[in-house]
Amino acid sequence: MAPTKENEDPSTNANEEWKKKAPYSIHEDGAGFKVVYEANCHCGRVRYQLNKEKPLASKFCHCTTCQTQHGAPFQWAAIFHKEDINFSHGHHNLEWYDPGEKSIAHKLPCKVRCSFCHSPIMDEGRNMILLFPTLINFKSEAEKRNFEVEMHMFYTHRVVDIPDGKPKWSGLSDDSDLIEDSPESAKKEWEKKKAEKKKEEKKKEKEEEHQDKKQKTDHKQNGENGKNEDGEKGYELRSKD
Template sequence: MSSNQQNQDQEQQRAPSPTNQSTNTHENGDTSTSRSDQDEWKQRPPYQIHRSSDSFHAVWNGKCHCGKTRYQLSRDKPLAAKYCHCTTCQRLHGSPFQWAAIFHKTDINFTHGHHDLAWYDPSECTTRHKLPCKVSCAYCRTPIMDEGRNMILLFPTLIEGINSKEGREAFKPECHMFYSRRVVDIKDGVPKWDGINEESKRMDEDGNIIEDEHKKEGGEHEQKRQKT
Protein backbone atom coordinates (compact mmCIF):
# COMPACT_ATOMS: atom_id res chain seq x y z
CA MET A 1 0.00 0.00 0.00
CA SER A 2 1.34 3.45 -0.91
CA SER A 3 1.94 6.14 1.72
CA ASN A 4 -0.82 8.25 0.12
CA GLN A 5 -3.30 5.37 0.42
CA GLN A 6 -2.29 4.82 4.06
CA ASN A 7 -2.89 8.49 4.81
CA GLN A 8 -6.30 8.35 3.14
CA ASP A 9 -7.23 5.30 5.22
CA GLN A 10 -6.08 7.08 8.38
CA GLU A 11 -8.21 10.08 7.44
CA GLN A 12 -11.33 7.95 7.17
CA GLN A 13 -10.66 6.41 10.58
CA ARG A 14 -10.47 9.75 12.39
CA ALA A 15 -13.22 11.64 10.67
CA PRO A 16 -16.64 12.36 12.28
CA SER A 17 -20.02 16.07 11.98
CA PRO A 18 -23.59 17.24 12.11
CA THR A 19 -27.02 16.00 11.11
CA ASN A 20 -30.53 15.30 12.31
CA GLN A 21 -31.16 12.26 14.48
CA SER A 22 -34.72 11.71 13.36
CA THR A 23 -33.85 8.02 13.02
CA ASN A 24 -32.37 7.28 16.41
CA THR A 25 -30.28 4.33 15.26
CA HIS A 26 -27.52 2.98 17.48
CA GLU A 27 -24.26 1.11 17.06
CA ASN A 28 -25.84 -2.21 16.17
CA GLY A 29 -27.96 -0.57 13.46
CA ASP A 30 -31.24 -1.75 15.03
CA THR A 31 -34.01 0.85 14.62
CA SER A 32 -36.65 -1.25 16.41
CA THR A 33 -35.27 -0.80 19.93
CA SER A 34 -37.51 0.13 22.83
CA ARG A 35 -37.76 3.65 24.23
CA SER A 36 -35.60 2.70 27.22
CA ASP A 37 -32.93 1.27 24.93
CA GLN A 38 -32.94 4.43 22.82
CA ASP A 39 -32.49 6.62 25.90
CA GLU A 40 -29.80 4.41 27.45
CA TRP A 41 -26.98 6.44 25.88
CA LYS A 42 -28.06 9.45 27.98
CA GLN A 43 -26.94 7.61 31.11
CA ARG A 44 -23.36 7.10 29.90
CA PRO A 45 -20.46 9.55 29.56
CA PRO A 46 -20.09 11.89 27.79
CA TYR A 47 -23.88 12.46 27.85
CA GLN A 48 -24.54 11.60 31.47
CA ILE A 49 -25.59 14.73 33.35
CA HIS A 50 -23.78 15.48 36.61
CA ARG A 51 -26.05 16.78 39.34
CA SER A 52 -25.06 19.53 41.76
CA SER A 53 -24.42 16.86 44.38
CA ASP A 54 -21.82 15.16 42.17
CA SER A 55 -18.11 15.89 42.54
CA PHE A 56 -17.91 17.66 39.17
CA HIS A 57 -16.01 20.95 39.30
CA ALA A 58 -16.60 23.12 36.23
CA VAL A 59 -13.51 24.94 34.94
CA TRP A 60 -14.63 25.89 31.43
CA ASN A 61 -18.03 26.52 29.83
CA GLY A 62 -18.90 26.00 26.18
CA LYS A 63 -21.92 26.42 23.94
CA CYS A 64 -23.09 26.13 20.35
CA HIS A 65 -24.01 29.12 18.17
CA CYS A 66 -27.71 29.19 19.13
CA GLY A 67 -27.03 28.39 22.80
CA LYS A 68 -29.40 25.43 22.97
CA THR A 69 -26.45 23.09 23.63
CA ARG A 70 -24.28 24.03 26.60
CA TYR A 71 -21.65 22.12 28.52
CA GLN A 72 -19.00 22.35 31.23
CA LEU A 73 -15.48 20.95 31.41
CA SER A 74 -13.83 19.80 34.63
CA ARG A 75 -10.26 19.68 33.31
CA ASP A 76 -8.22 22.90 33.22
CA LYS A 77 -6.50 21.90 29.99
CA PRO A 78 -7.01 19.13 27.42
CA LEU A 79 -4.96 15.95 27.30
CA ALA A 80 -3.74 17.24 23.93
CA ALA A 81 -4.73 19.78 21.29
CA LYS A 82 -4.02 19.46 17.57
CA TYR A 83 -4.71 20.95 14.15
CA CYS A 84 -5.92 18.40 11.59
CA HIS A 85 -5.69 19.17 7.86
CA CYS A 86 -7.23 15.93 6.55
CA THR A 87 -9.77 16.37 3.77
CA THR A 88 -12.56 14.87 5.87
CA CYS A 89 -12.17 17.53 8.55
CA GLN A 90 -11.87 20.24 5.90
CA ARG A 91 -15.15 19.25 4.27
CA LEU A 92 -17.18 18.53 7.39
CA HIS A 93 -16.12 21.78 9.07
CA GLY A 94 -16.06 23.89 5.91
CA SER A 95 -12.68 25.25 6.95
CA PRO A 96 -8.97 24.82 6.10
CA PHE A 97 -8.42 22.60 9.14
CA GLN A 98 -9.94 21.36 12.38
CA TRP A 99 -8.71 22.49 15.79
CA ALA A 100 -9.49 19.73 18.28
CA ALA A 101 -8.83 19.27 22.00
CA ILE A 102 -8.85 15.77 23.50
CA PHE A 103 -10.68 15.06 26.77
CA HIS A 104 -11.89 12.04 28.70
CA LYS A 105 -15.60 11.39 28.27
CA THR A 106 -16.07 11.98 32.00
CA ASP A 107 -14.54 15.48 31.73
CA ILE A 108 -17.69 16.96 30.16
CA ASN A 109 -21.09 17.75 31.63
CA PHE A 110 -23.96 18.84 29.38
CA THR A 111 -26.19 21.38 31.14
CA HIS A 112 -28.55 22.05 28.21
CA GLY A 113 -29.56 20.27 25.02
CA HIS A 114 -27.82 16.92 25.43
CA HIS A 115 -31.07 15.24 24.33
CA ASP A 116 -31.21 17.38 21.16
CA LEU A 117 -27.88 16.40 19.65
CA ALA A 118 -27.38 15.05 16.15
CA TRP A 119 -24.92 12.40 15.02
CA TYR A 120 -23.14 11.60 11.80
CA ASP A 121 -21.08 8.53 10.96
CA PRO A 122 -18.65 9.66 8.21
CA SER A 123 -17.46 6.16 7.39
CA GLU A 124 -20.93 5.08 6.26
CA CYS A 125 -22.52 8.51 5.71
CA THR A 126 -25.39 7.71 8.08
CA THR A 127 -27.05 9.74 10.82
CA ARG A 128 -26.72 7.17 13.56
CA HIS A 129 -24.85 6.95 16.82
CA LYS A 130 -22.07 4.65 15.71
CA LEU A 131 -18.60 5.28 17.13
CA PRO A 132 -16.57 7.12 16.14
CA CYS A 133 -19.02 9.80 15.10
CA LYS A 134 -19.52 13.53 14.75
CA VAL A 135 -21.82 15.24 17.24
CA SER A 136 -23.58 18.54 16.57
CA CYS A 137 -26.43 20.71 17.82
CA ALA A 138 -29.56 19.44 16.07
CA TYR A 139 -30.92 23.00 15.83
CA CYS A 140 -28.10 25.28 14.60
CA ARG A 141 -25.81 22.44 13.40
CA THR A 142 -22.75 23.74 15.23
CA PRO A 143 -20.19 20.89 15.47
CA ILE A 144 -19.91 20.08 19.19
CA MET A 145 -17.37 17.26 19.29
CA ASP A 146 -16.03 14.06 17.80
CA GLU A 147 -17.03 11.13 20.01
CA GLY A 148 -14.57 8.27 19.89
CA ARG A 149 -14.71 4.92 21.62
CA ASN A 150 -12.71 6.13 24.61
CA MET A 151 -12.21 9.89 24.23
CA ILE A 152 -13.91 12.99 22.87
CA LEU A 153 -12.44 15.71 20.67
CA LEU A 154 -13.90 19.12 21.50
CA PHE A 155 -13.59 22.28 19.44
CA PRO A 156 -11.95 25.09 21.48
CA THR A 157 -13.69 27.90 19.58
CA LEU A 158 -16.89 26.97 21.46
CA ILE A 159 -15.22 27.58 24.83
CA GLU A 160 -16.09 30.81 26.63
CA GLY A 161 -12.88 32.76 27.23
CA ILE A 162 -10.87 30.93 24.57
CA ASN A 163 -9.70 34.29 23.21
CA SER A 164 -8.14 35.20 26.56
CA LYS A 165 -4.46 34.65 27.29
CA GLU A 166 -5.36 31.85 29.70
CA GLY A 167 -7.62 30.20 27.14
CA ARG A 168 -5.13 30.38 24.29
CA GLU A 169 -2.40 28.94 26.48
CA ALA A 170 -4.55 26.11 27.87
CA PHE A 171 -5.72 24.95 24.43
CA LYS A 172 -2.50 25.64 22.55
CA PRO A 173 -2.05 23.02 19.77
CA GLU A 174 0.98 20.77 19.97
CA CYS A 175 1.13 19.83 16.28
CA HIS A 176 -0.35 19.89 12.79
CA MET A 177 -1.56 16.54 11.38
CA PHE A 178 -1.97 15.66 7.68
CA TYR A 179 -0.11 18.86 6.81
CA SER A 180 0.60 17.46 3.34
CA ARG A 181 -3.12 17.97 2.60
CA ARG A 182 -3.22 21.58 3.75
CA VAL A 183 -4.98 24.24 1.71
CA VAL A 184 -3.13 27.09 3.45
CA ASP A 185 0.47 27.35 4.63
CA ILE A 186 0.82 27.95 8.37
CA LYS A 187 4.35 28.84 9.38
CA ASP A 188 3.82 29.01 13.12
CA GLY A 189 6.74 26.92 14.37
CA VAL A 190 4.40 24.17 15.59
CA PRO A 191 5.58 20.62 14.65
CA LYS A 192 4.03 19.30 11.46
CA TRP A 193 3.35 15.73 10.38
CA ASP A 194 2.57 14.16 7.03
CA GLY A 195 -0.19 12.06 8.64
CA ILE A 196 -1.02 11.20 12.25
CA ASN A 197 1.51 12.65 14.66
CA GLU A 198 4.21 10.25 15.84
CA GLU A 199 3.02 7.71 13.23
CA SER A 200 4.08 9.50 10.06
CA LYS A 201 6.91 11.63 8.68
CA ARG A 202 7.81 15.04 10.05
CA MET A 203 7.54 18.02 7.72
CA ASP A 204 9.18 21.43 7.67
CA GLU A 205 7.39 24.78 7.54
CA ASP A 206 7.18 24.57 3.73
CA GLY A 207 5.59 21.12 3.80
CA ASN A 208 8.70 19.18 2.81
CA ILE A 209 9.51 15.83 4.40
CA ILE A 210 12.41 16.11 6.83
CA GLU A 211 14.41 13.18 5.47
CA ASP A 212 17.35 13.40 7.88
CA GLU A 213 15.09 13.28 10.92
CA HIS A 214 13.09 10.40 9.43
CA LYS A 215 16.29 8.42 8.81
CA LYS A 216 17.49 9.18 12.34
CA GLU A 217 14.21 7.92 13.80
CA GLY A 218 14.46 4.82 11.62
CA GLY A 219 17.97 4.16 12.89
CA GLU A 220 16.87 4.52 16.51
CA HIS A 221 14.02 2.05 15.96
CA GLU A 222 16.46 -0.42 14.38
CA GLN A 223 18.85 -0.11 17.33
CA LYS A 224 16.01 -0.79 19.77
CA ARG A 225 14.92 -3.80 17.71
CA GLN A 226 18.43 -5.28 17.76
CA LYS A 227 18.66 -4.88 21.53
CA THR A 228 15.42 -6.76 22.12
Template sequence: MDWREQQPYARKQGESFDVKYTGSCYCGAVKFKASSDPVDAKFCHCTGCQSLHGAPMQWAAIFHKKDILFDEDALDNINFYDSENKQNVRHLPCKISCKQCRSPIADEGRNMMLMFPVAFKIDRRNIPHAFKPTCHIFYGQRVADIKDGMPKFEGHKDHSNKIEE
Protein backbone atom coordinates in the same frame (compact mmCIF):
# COMPACT_ATOMS: atom_id res chain seq x y z
CA MET B 1 -26.61 0.58 27.83
CA ASP B 2 -28.30 3.66 26.36
CA TRP B 3 -25.91 6.46 25.32
CA ARG B 4 -27.78 8.90 27.60
CA GLU B 5 -26.52 6.90 30.58
CA GLN B 6 -22.85 6.97 29.52
CA GLN B 7 -20.05 9.51 29.73
CA PRO B 8 -19.96 12.27 28.49
CA TYR B 9 -23.78 12.46 28.58
CA ALA B 10 -24.40 11.39 32.17
CA ARG B 11 -22.71 10.75 35.49
CA LYS B 12 -23.47 8.21 38.16
CA GLN B 13 -25.69 9.62 40.87
CA GLY B 14 -23.59 11.44 43.45
CA GLU B 15 -20.52 11.57 41.19
CA SER B 16 -19.03 15.06 41.33
CA PHE B 17 -18.01 17.13 38.32
CA ASP B 18 -15.97 20.27 38.93
CA VAL B 19 -16.49 22.73 36.08
CA LYS B 20 -13.39 24.43 34.66
CA TYR B 21 -14.78 25.49 31.24
CA THR B 22 -18.23 25.79 29.69
CA GLY B 23 -19.32 25.88 26.08
CA SER B 24 -22.19 25.49 23.67
CA CYS B 25 -23.17 25.24 20.04
CA TYR B 26 -23.84 28.43 18.07
CA CYS B 27 -27.50 28.74 19.12
CA GLY B 28 -26.98 27.55 22.71
CA ALA B 29 -29.28 24.50 22.49
CA VAL B 30 -26.37 22.12 23.28
CA LYS B 31 -24.39 23.15 26.33
CA PHE B 32 -21.45 21.26 27.82
CA LYS B 33 -18.80 21.53 30.51
CA ALA B 34 -15.19 20.45 30.92
CA SER B 35 -13.63 19.59 34.27
CA SER B 36 -10.00 19.77 33.12
CA ASP B 37 -7.65 21.25 30.60
CA PRO B 38 -7.43 19.43 27.29
CA VAL B 39 -4.79 16.71 26.96
CA ASP B 40 -3.56 18.32 23.72
CA ALA B 41 -4.66 20.76 21.04
CA LYS B 42 -3.80 20.77 17.34
CA PHE B 43 -4.68 22.06 13.92
CA CYS B 44 -6.01 19.38 11.56
CA HIS B 45 -5.65 19.79 7.80
CA CYS B 46 -7.37 16.54 6.69
CA THR B 47 -9.85 16.78 3.82
CA GLY B 48 -12.67 15.60 6.12
CA CYS B 49 -12.12 18.53 8.49
CA GLN B 50 -11.79 20.91 5.55
CA SER B 51 -15.18 19.77 4.22
CA LEU B 52 -16.91 19.71 7.60
CA HIS B 53 -15.73 23.14 8.68
CA GLY B 54 -15.57 24.82 5.28
CA ALA B 55 -12.07 25.99 6.11
CA PRO B 56 -8.48 25.05 5.24
CA MET B 57 -8.04 23.47 8.70
CA GLN B 58 -9.79 23.07 12.02
CA TRP B 59 -8.64 23.60 15.59
CA ALA B 60 -9.23 20.72 17.99
CA ALA B 61 -8.71 20.16 21.71
CA ILE B 62 -8.59 16.57 22.95
CA PHE B 63 -10.20 15.62 26.27
CA HIS B 64 -10.79 12.36 28.11
CA LYS B 65 -14.52 11.55 27.98
CA LYS B 66 -14.68 11.57 31.78
CA ASP B 67 -13.73 15.26 31.69
CA ILE B 68 -16.65 16.36 29.47
CA LEU B 69 -20.31 16.53 30.46
CA PHE B 70 -23.21 17.59 28.24
CA ASP B 71 -26.11 19.30 30.00
CA GLU B 72 -29.05 16.95 30.43
CA ASP B 73 -31.48 19.36 28.79
CA ALA B 74 -29.23 19.44 25.69
CA LEU B 75 -29.43 15.73 24.92
CA ASP B 76 -32.53 15.99 22.72
CA ASN B 77 -30.70 18.52 20.55
CA ILE B 78 -27.61 16.39 19.85
CA ASN B 79 -27.17 14.94 16.39
CA PHE B 80 -24.75 12.06 15.80
CA TYR B 81 -23.18 11.31 12.45
CA ASP B 82 -21.17 8.22 11.56
CA SER B 83 -19.04 9.59 8.73
CA GLU B 84 -17.60 6.19 7.85
CA ASN B 85 -21.04 4.72 7.09
CA LYS B 86 -22.69 8.06 6.24
CA GLN B 87 -25.53 7.57 8.73
CA ASN B 88 -27.09 9.69 11.46
CA VAL B 89 -26.35 7.20 14.23
CA ARG B 90 -24.08 7.09 17.26
CA HIS B 91 -21.59 4.51 16.03
CA LEU B 92 -18.18 5.38 17.50
CA PRO B 93 -16.23 7.21 16.34
CA CYS B 94 -18.81 9.76 15.30
CA LYS B 95 -19.38 13.46 14.88
CA ILE B 96 -21.60 15.51 17.18
CA SER B 97 -23.53 18.57 16.07
CA CYS B 98 -26.58 20.56 17.14
CA LYS B 99 -29.93 19.51 15.63
CA GLN B 100 -31.08 23.14 15.74
CA CYS B 101 -28.23 25.26 14.33
CA ARG B 102 -26.19 22.35 12.88
CA SER B 103 -22.92 23.69 14.24
CA PRO B 104 -20.23 21.05 14.77
CA ILE B 105 -19.41 20.51 18.45
CA ALA B 106 -17.11 17.48 18.72
CA ASP B 107 -15.89 14.16 17.44
CA GLU B 108 -16.63 11.37 19.94
CA GLY B 109 -14.24 8.46 20.12
CA ARG B 110 -14.29 5.40 22.31
CA ASN B 111 -12.35 7.06 25.16
CA MET B 112 -11.67 10.59 24.01
CA MET B 113 -13.56 13.67 22.85
CA LEU B 114 -12.13 15.92 20.17
CA MET B 115 -13.81 19.21 21.06
CA PHE B 116 -13.76 22.39 19.00
CA PRO B 117 -12.30 25.19 21.14
CA VAL B 118 -14.33 27.89 19.38
CA ALA B 119 -17.40 26.37 21.08
CA PHE B 120 -15.90 27.03 24.54
CA LYS B 121 -16.49 30.28 26.39
CA ILE B 122 -12.81 31.29 26.40
CA ASP B 123 -11.18 34.63 25.64
CA ARG B 124 -9.99 34.22 22.07
CA ARG B 125 -7.59 37.14 22.44
CA ASN B 126 -5.98 35.46 25.45
CA ILE B 127 -6.37 31.73 24.77
CA PRO B 128 -5.64 29.51 27.81
CA HIS B 129 -2.28 27.80 27.34
CA ALA B 130 -3.83 24.29 27.34
CA PHE B 131 -5.99 25.19 24.32
CA LYS B 132 -3.07 26.47 22.25
CA PRO B 133 -2.25 24.08 19.40
CA THR B 134 1.02 22.15 19.71
CA CYS B 135 1.26 20.97 16.09
CA HIS B 136 -0.38 20.55 12.69
CA ILE B 137 -1.67 17.10 11.69
CA PHE B 138 -2.50 15.80 8.22
CA TYR B 139 -0.39 18.68 6.94
CA GLY B 140 0.23 16.60 3.82
CA GLN B 141 -3.38 17.43 2.83
CA ARG B 142 -3.04 21.18 3.49
CA VAL B 143 -4.42 23.76 1.11
CA ALA B 144 -2.16 26.55 2.41
CA ASP B 145 1.32 26.67 3.88
CA ILE B 146 1.45 27.88 7.47
CA LYS B 147 4.75 29.31 8.72
CA ASP B 148 4.38 29.29 12.50
CA GLY B 149 7.31 27.18 13.75
CA MET B 150 5.04 24.40 15.07
CA PRO B 151 5.76 20.76 14.18
CA LYS B 152 3.88 19.55 11.12
CA PHE B 153 3.01 15.89 10.57
CA GLU B 154 1.99 14.19 7.35
CA GLY B 155 -0.68 12.28 9.29
CA HIS B 156 -1.19 11.84 13.05
CA LYS B 157 1.21 13.40 15.53
CA ASP B 158 4.17 11.13 16.32
CA HIS B 159 2.75 8.38 14.04
CA SER B 160 3.74 9.83 10.69
CA ASN B 161 6.57 11.66 9.01
CA LYS B 162 7.30 15.25 9.93
CA ILE B 163 7.09 17.81 7.15
CA GLU B 164 9.67 20.56 7.17
CA GLU B 165 8.37 24.12 7.16
Protein backbone atom coordinates in the same frame (compact mmCIF):
# COMPACT_ATOMS: atom_id res chain seq x y z
CA MET C 1 -29.99 11.22 15.26
CA ALA C 2 -30.96 11.78 18.88
CA PRO C 3 -34.74 11.72 19.54
CA THR C 4 -36.42 15.12 19.57
CA LYS C 5 -39.76 14.42 21.31
CA GLU C 6 -39.81 16.64 24.36
CA ASN C 7 -42.37 14.49 26.25
CA GLU C 8 -40.53 11.21 25.77
CA ASP C 9 -39.28 9.41 28.90
CA PRO C 10 -35.59 8.58 28.32
CA SER C 11 -35.66 5.74 30.87
CA THR C 12 -38.21 3.82 28.78
CA ASN C 13 -36.61 4.51 25.40
CA ALA C 14 -33.92 1.99 24.40
CA ASN C 15 -32.65 4.47 21.81
CA GLU C 16 -31.62 6.82 24.61
CA GLU C 17 -29.29 4.45 26.45
CA TRP C 18 -26.44 6.64 25.16
CA LYS C 19 -27.47 9.32 27.69
CA LYS C 20 -26.36 7.06 30.54
CA LYS C 21 -22.81 6.66 29.23
CA ALA C 22 -19.84 9.04 29.03
CA PRO C 23 -19.49 11.56 27.51
CA TYR C 24 -23.27 12.14 27.64
CA SER C 25 -24.08 11.02 31.18
CA ILE C 26 -24.97 13.88 33.54
CA HIS C 27 -22.64 14.64 36.46
CA GLU C 28 -24.93 15.36 39.38
CA ASP C 29 -24.23 18.23 41.78
CA GLY C 30 -21.86 17.17 44.53
CA ALA C 31 -20.41 14.33 42.46
CA GLY C 32 -16.98 15.97 42.37
CA PHE C 33 -17.30 17.57 38.93
CA LYS C 34 -15.62 20.98 39.20
CA VAL C 35 -16.69 23.33 36.40
CA VAL C 36 -13.69 25.09 34.84
CA TYR C 37 -15.10 26.08 31.43
CA GLU C 38 -18.53 26.46 29.88
CA ALA C 39 -19.31 26.18 26.18
CA ASN C 40 -22.26 26.23 23.80
CA CYS C 41 -23.19 25.82 20.15
CA HIS C 42 -24.14 28.83 17.99
CA CYS C 43 -27.86 28.75 18.85
CA GLY C 44 -27.24 27.91 22.52
CA ARG C 45 -29.49 24.86 22.59
CA VAL C 46 -26.52 22.60 23.38
CA ARG C 47 -24.41 23.60 26.37
CA TYR C 48 -21.65 21.76 28.17
CA GLN C 49 -19.05 22.14 30.92
CA LEU C 50 -15.45 20.99 31.30
CA ASN C 51 -13.64 20.11 34.53
CA LYS C 52 -10.03 20.25 33.29
CA GLU C 53 -7.94 23.40 32.79
CA LYS C 54 -5.92 21.94 29.94
CA PRO C 55 -6.64 19.34 27.26
CA LEU C 56 -4.50 16.25 26.82
CA ALA C 57 -3.42 17.77 23.50
CA SER C 58 -4.45 20.54 21.12
CA LYS C 59 -4.03 20.14 17.36
CA PHE C 60 -4.84 21.57 13.94
CA CYS C 61 -6.13 18.85 11.60
CA HIS C 62 -5.89 19.49 7.85
CA CYS C 63 -7.48 16.23 6.63
CA THR C 64 -10.06 16.54 3.86
CA THR C 65 -12.84 15.14 6.08
CA CYS C 66 -12.34 17.94 8.63
CA GLN C 67 -12.11 20.52 5.85
CA THR C 68 -15.42 19.33 4.40
CA GLN C 69 -17.26 18.82 7.70
CA HIS C 70 -16.24 22.22 9.06
CA GLY C 71 -16.30 24.12 5.78
CA ALA C 72 -12.90 25.51 6.76
CA PRO C 73 -9.20 25.13 5.84
CA PHE C 74 -8.57 23.04 8.96
CA GLN C 75 -10.02 21.95 12.31
CA TRP C 76 -8.87 23.11 15.75
CA ALA C 77 -9.39 20.22 18.16
CA ALA C 78 -8.60 19.67 21.85
CA ILE C 79 -8.50 16.14 23.27
CA PHE C 80 -10.20 15.25 26.56
CA HIS C 81 -11.27 12.12 28.39
CA LYS C 82 -14.97 11.34 28.01
CA GLU C 83 -15.49 11.84 31.75
CA ASP C 84 -14.17 15.43 31.56
CA ILE C 85 -17.34 16.81 29.96
CA ASN C 86 -20.82 17.42 31.34
CA PHE C 87 -23.73 18.30 29.04
CA SER C 88 -25.79 20.74 31.07
CA HIS C 89 -28.43 21.30 28.40
CA GLY C 90 -29.52 20.04 25.01
CA HIS C 91 -29.33 16.25 24.94
CA HIS C 92 -32.34 16.23 22.63
CA ASN C 93 -30.53 18.56 20.24
CA LEU C 94 -27.58 16.28 19.54
CA GLU C 95 -27.14 14.24 16.39
CA TRP C 96 -24.38 12.04 15.03
CA TYR C 97 -22.66 11.36 11.75
CA ASP C 98 -20.30 8.52 10.89
CA PRO C 99 -18.09 9.83 8.03
CA GLY C 100 -16.70 6.36 7.37
CA GLU C 101 -20.03 4.73 6.53
CA LYS C 102 -21.85 8.04 5.87
CA SER C 103 -24.47 7.07 8.41
CA ILE C 104 -26.33 8.99 11.14
CA ALA C 105 -26.22 6.02 13.51
CA HIS C 106 -24.37 6.45 16.80
CA LYS C 107 -21.36 4.33 15.86
CA LEU C 108 -17.83 5.15 17.04
CA PRO C 109 -15.90 7.05 15.95
CA CYS C 110 -18.39 9.71 14.92
CA LYS C 111 -19.07 13.43 14.59
CA VAL C 112 -21.48 15.11 17.02
CA ARG C 113 -23.35 18.33 16.28
CA CYS C 114 -26.39 20.40 17.21
CA SER C 115 -29.41 19.27 15.22
CA PHE C 116 -30.82 22.83 15.12
CA CYS C 117 -27.92 25.14 14.15
CA HIS C 118 -25.65 22.26 13.01
CA SER C 119 -22.65 23.60 14.91
CA PRO C 120 -20.00 20.86 15.28
CA ILE C 121 -19.83 19.95 18.99
CA MET C 122 -17.13 17.29 19.08
CA ASP C 123 -15.68 14.16 17.55
CA GLU C 124 -16.41 11.14 19.73
CA GLY C 125 -13.85 8.35 19.67
CA ARG C 126 -13.79 5.02 21.47
CA ASN C 127 -11.92 6.38 24.49
CA MET C 128 -11.52 10.12 23.98
CA ILE C 129 -13.37 13.14 22.62
CA LEU C 130 -12.07 15.94 20.42
CA LEU C 131 -13.70 19.23 21.38
CA PHE C 132 -13.62 22.47 19.43
CA PRO C 133 -12.22 25.33 21.56
CA THR C 134 -14.06 27.95 19.48
CA LEU C 135 -17.24 26.92 21.36
CA ILE C 136 -15.71 27.59 24.78
CA ASN C 137 -16.50 30.87 26.52
CA PHE C 138 -13.00 31.86 27.59
CA LYS C 139 -12.92 34.56 30.26
CA SER C 140 -9.32 35.61 29.63
CA GLU C 141 -6.41 35.23 27.23
CA ALA C 142 -4.68 33.11 29.87
CA GLU C 143 -7.50 30.56 29.69
CA LYS C 144 -7.31 30.52 25.90
CA ARG C 145 -3.55 29.91 26.04
CA ASN C 146 -4.26 26.62 27.83
CA PHE C 147 -5.52 25.39 24.46
CA GLU C 148 -2.55 26.57 22.43
CA VAL C 149 -1.99 24.32 19.42
CA GLU C 150 0.96 21.95 19.72
CA MET C 151 1.11 20.49 16.21
CA HIS C 152 -0.48 20.05 12.78
CA MET C 153 -1.83 16.76 11.40
CA PHE C 154 -2.34 15.80 7.73
CA TYR C 155 -0.39 18.91 6.76
CA THR C 156 0.16 17.55 3.25
CA HIS C 157 -3.56 18.24 2.64
CA ARG C 158 -3.32 21.88 3.73
CA VAL C 159 -4.95 24.61 1.67
CA VAL C 160 -2.78 27.32 3.20
CA ASP C 161 0.77 27.37 4.56
CA ILE C 162 1.10 28.12 8.27
CA PRO C 163 4.76 28.88 9.08
CA ASP C 164 4.33 28.84 12.85
CA GLY C 165 7.27 26.59 13.69
CA LYS C 166 4.99 23.88 15.12
CA PRO C 167 5.59 20.18 14.34
CA LYS C 168 3.82 19.23 11.12
CA TRP C 169 2.86 15.62 10.44
CA SER C 170 1.99 14.20 7.03
CA GLY C 171 -0.73 12.11 8.69
CA LEU C 172 -1.56 11.24 12.29
CA SER C 173 0.84 12.55 14.90
CA ASP C 174 3.55 10.07 15.96
CA ASP C 175 2.37 7.71 13.22
CA SER C 176 3.55 9.45 10.03
CA ASP C 177 6.43 11.66 8.88
CA LEU C 178 7.44 15.08 10.15
CA ILE C 179 7.65 17.44 7.20
CA GLU C 180 8.63 21.02 6.33
CA ASP C 181 8.75 23.81 8.89
CA SER C 182 8.84 21.35 11.78
CA PRO C 183 11.31 22.41 14.48
CA GLU C 184 14.65 20.60 14.58
CA SER C 185 14.03 19.48 18.16
CA ALA C 186 10.81 17.72 17.09
CA LYS C 187 12.58 16.09 14.13
CA LYS C 188 15.39 14.79 16.36
CA GLU C 189 12.89 13.45 18.90
CA TRP C 190 10.95 11.73 16.14
CA GLU C 191 14.13 10.18 14.68
CA LYS C 192 14.97 8.91 18.16
CA LYS C 193 11.50 7.36 18.52
CA LYS C 194 11.75 5.73 15.10
CA ALA C 195 15.17 4.27 15.95
CA GLU C 196 13.81 2.89 19.23
CA LYS C 197 10.78 1.45 17.44
CA LYS C 198 13.00 -0.18 14.83
CA LYS C 199 15.19 -1.63 17.58
CA GLU C 200 12.14 -3.09 19.32
CA GLU C 201 10.89 -4.58 16.05
CA LYS C 202 14.27 -6.26 15.43
CA LYS C 203 14.30 -7.58 18.98
CA LYS C 204 10.82 -9.00 18.50
CA GLU C 205 11.84 -10.61 15.20
CA LYS C 206 14.84 -12.29 16.87
CA GLU C 207 12.65 -13.55 19.71
CA GLU C 208 10.16 -14.97 17.21
CA GLU C 209 12.98 -16.63 15.22
CA HIS C 210 14.39 -18.13 18.41
CA GLN C 211 10.96 -19.40 19.42
CA ASP C 212 10.41 -20.88 15.97
CA LYS C 213 13.78 -22.69 16.06
CA LYS C 214 13.04 -24.00 19.54
CA GLN C 215 9.66 -25.36 18.45
CA LYS C 216 11.26 -27.11 15.45
CA THR C 217 14.00 -28.59 17.66
CA ASP C 218 11.46 -29.79 20.22
CA HIS C 219 9.33 -31.28 17.46
CA LYS C 220 12.34 -33.11 15.99
CA GLN C 221 13.41 -34.45 19.39
CA ASN C 222 9.89 -35.64 20.13
CA GLY C 223 9.86 -37.45 16.80
CA GLU C 224 13.19 -39.17 17.48
CA ASN C 225 12.07 -40.16 20.96
CA GLY C 226 8.97 -41.70 19.46
CA LYS C 227 11.06 -43.73 17.02
CA ASN C 228 13.36 -44.96 19.80
CA GLU C 229 10.40 -46.06 21.88
CA ASP C 230 8.92 -47.94 18.92
CA GLY C 231 12.29 -49.65 18.28
CA GLU C 232 12.64 -50.74 21.89
CA LYS C 233 9.12 -52.14 21.90
CA GLY C 234 9.84 -54.08 18.69
CA TYR C 235 13.03 -55.54 20.16
CA GLU C 236 11.16 -56.66 23.27
CA LEU C 237 8.52 -58.40 21.16
CA ARG C 238 11.14 -60.16 19.01
CA SER C 239 13.03 -61.28 22.13
CA LYS C 240 9.90 -62.89 23.51
CA ASP C 241 9.35 -64.76 20.25
